[in-house]
Amino acid sequence: MECESDVCRIILAHGFPIGGFLTNALLVTAPLKLVQQIRTTESLGPTNTFPFTMMMMNALSWIVYGFYIKDIYVFSPNIVGYAFSIYYILGSLPYQSKISQEATILRVITLSTIILIGGAVGFIFFQNNPAQTQLVLGSICCFNLIIFYSSPLSDLADIIRLKDSSSIDPKLAFAALINSALWTVYAVVISDLFVFGPNAVGFLFSIVQLAILGIYKQERASSPTLSEGYEPIHVNSNE
Numbered sequence: 001m002e003c004e005s006d007v008c009r010i011i012l013a014h015g016f017p018i019g020g021f022l023t024n025a026l027l028v029t030a031p032l033k034l035v036q037q038i039r040t041t042e043s044l045g046p047t048n049t050f051p052f053t054m055m056m057m058n059a060l061s062w063i064v065y066g067f068y069i070k071d072i073y074v075f076s077p078n079i080v081g082y083a084f085s086i087y088y089i090l091g092s093l094p095y096q097s098k099i100s101q102e103a104t105i106l107r108v109i110t111l112s113t114i115i116l117i118g119g120a121v122g123f124i125f126f127q128n129n130p131a132q133t134q135l136v137l138g139s140i141c142c143f144n145l146i147i148f149y150s151s152p153l154s155d156l157a158d159i160i161r162l163k164d165s166s167s168i169d170p171k172l173a174f175a176a177l178i179n180s181a182l183w184t185v186y187a188v189v190i191s192d193l194f195v196f197g198p199n200a201v202g203f204l205f206s207i208v209q210l211a212i213l214g215i216y217k218q219e220r221a222s223s224p225t226l227s228e229g230y231e232p233i234h235v236n237s238n239e
Helices: 006-029 032-041 050-069 072-095 098-125 130-162 170-190 193-215
Strands: none
Touching: 006 072, 006 170, 032 072, 050 072, 050 098, 050 130, 072 098, 098 130, 130 170, 130 193, 170 193
16 A cells, blocks of 8 residues: 555554554453453353463464564564463463363463474575465464454354353454454555455454344343352353
């Protein structure tokens, strides 16, 4: 995208990514109060913890990618996201069932290893082929980001069956909508399909989440069972 004025160029080159940085901060801090409540009540309630794992994997993959393309606007906000996601995982892990704990640990180990191996392949084996390196790292980022944006919908079958959207965090859904919109625009500015593709898809997933929140009430979110050791009957993402 080209601008005819310096002001336009500054806004497109720095305004949008700074806005994306701020909305990313909103995104990664959205589950903070929820996780603090989980630790206080010592109960997961209807919470879907799969997004916490994918938030961490998404942040790690973009840290590697941002380092490679030398873009501070891609690299720095994901450092923040990585730190918060570790807190969310560790904060909720003790209150998951044994099977869920093992699944979470396996996901973290497996996915983080794949990301680091992908980074090593890109940096070491394709160091003389920048396009190939960007393809490898960008593909990993696309995969993780799309899964992250779609992860709150991993309980979609239960949401429809119970007509209850309590497993979807409204703050996270709204923050994802704004964040994905801004990063989509920024991707157009820098002409990066690896940033554009998954964020455009994430924008659509966010709209779906907000639509579901509008259709189905959050019955269990306000239920006292959350503080009485309530455990969901079926949580696909944690098993």
